[in-house]
Amino acid sequence: MYLTSIEYQEHQGTSNYWSVKKLEFGNVNLIVGKNSSGKSRIINIINALAVSLAGRAAPFGSGSWSAEFERQKGLQREPQVYKVEFKDTAIVHESFKVKSNTVMERGASGEGYVASRKGGRVKYQVPRDRLMAVMRSDPYQHPQFEHLKIWSTSLCVYRFGSEFGKGSLTMQNQPSPAGGQQDGLDMAAAVDNASNVFLMTHAKFGFDFEFSVLQDLESIGYPCTYVGMHPIQNINFAGSFPLGLAVKEAGLACLTTQNDMSQGMYRALALIVQVNANILWAQSRKVGRELLPGDSPMIIIDDIGEGLDFDRSKRLIHLLVQKALKYKIQLIMSSNDRFIMNDVPLEYWTVLHREGSVVRPFNYMNSKSVFDEFEYLGLNNFDFFSHEYFKASSQG
């Protein structure tokens, strides 16, 4: 499923009130905004909804989500809307709509219903702090939740500006945190563990995987002749050495292990490993046909390009956008780097503008004429942001 919009608020009626007005998404999205405009917070909001729906989060003290999705069903697109509101770590309302039919609704008591396959309503009572969409998700009885579940359990959030798993190493004979290979790799569980993702993906796809990683590294300006797993000699666990990512850079005789890489190079390598693994595992689940929107996990990359030089970060973004379009991956990136902004077409932009505790998004979907007019001024994309041209839509 594709996430087409999200709207959020918390602590309504109190001094801690905070909200994000309806933010619509396309296939490729770049979220830009000044510091503390809410970029990372929006990513956290999407992530929090996903981990809740995946049954991996404790209930929130406060928070109200309204998320719209689109499911590719053959050539048709089926709209789905999920809403949930938390108050004092309990759920006060939850509903799920598929097309125009409400297929689940419950109130603060936990009492509610789920539409049955035959069209009737089955009454349920769930604990006040548990989601009906999680408790009553069942591929046979209530298959309507399946796509929501797949979206939520597979969402991958990569914090590019962080350490991004540089310190995470892998023991060859230990079970993977990302699970086995029968149903594919749980990429969402290994967003900070590129070495493990590499190990598991390489074991399944071998040279195809290695080749695509090398090709992508070269395309962003890191030509390498080898990528693989290598024992990290200076760390010893009861006589065995953990494995880390290693590359052989063109022109260098020795290997560069992930410990020795610059943070920028490691981040780029880790992201390329993660994205290629995502594509290959998604393809292996859909053998015999091209990937459709929603087949690959939604990918969110916070602070894309952080720590990379201008040229490489530009190339990395080109690569990601190209892959997202080719493999129908929904991609959300965030940045406040002016050079990244200049290089990403405005059609992918969402500018966040915070007025007090309210975050308003501006993008092609809600401010098309302002974006179109700006094209004629002959200015950089960054000027659109820095001179606040986007605000013309709220003034006009």
Added chain:
Amino acid sequence: MKKLAIFVEGYTEFFFVHRLINEVAGYGRVRFELTQHTGGRLISLKSEGPPEDAAEMFIMLCNCCGDGKVKSAILERAPLLKNTGYQTVIGLRDLYPKQLHELEKLEAGVKTDFSYPGLDLKIFIAVAEIEAWFLNEHTHYQRVNPALTHKLIVDESGFDPVRESAETAVRHPAGKLNSIYALVGEQYDKKQSGMHRMLSLLDFDRLYWDVRPMSSSFDEFVRGIEGFIDSPPTVS
């Protein structure tokens, strides 16, 4: 010494304008500073021409590398340009991918908020790309390949480089140029090495005398350059 800064979109314009100025001004009169604006930095590539004390004028030519729009790069650099003695700053950008009917709107747009005290700022728009100017230099096709005759071009591409103005007749000039070259197995190469070959094939006399009357955007740009070249020298 009078000083001019020219900001262009990419390699094609960069090498073409460099050569054009030498042809129009005459070799040995202009000292050039060739630069590149990338990643927010202005990188000096090389200086050439007569020494500063012998040169009549100084021109900084800057390739914005496509990643910085010409207008933004000029506005960003304007204070420094003013402080280092430049009087005139010229920008050159393409109309493409916008279409001819959008030209007026684009011209008005690029003039909006485009000024800096003490600097004469102008942006010229090549319609639709500077390749339109190359398309009308009809003698160069024979130098690309003798098999590329006028008749073959007209018959196969539907464009008559002698009689039609590429400015109004061709929506995507670089694509048209490539498709014409492809008639004889050649290709139009926008890479740096390809541009040097292209410039060696063009006849700048023909451009100056034959293409200008056919192409108003080229004529305006040349007049802009000549306006600076023919302007009186400054005291500083």
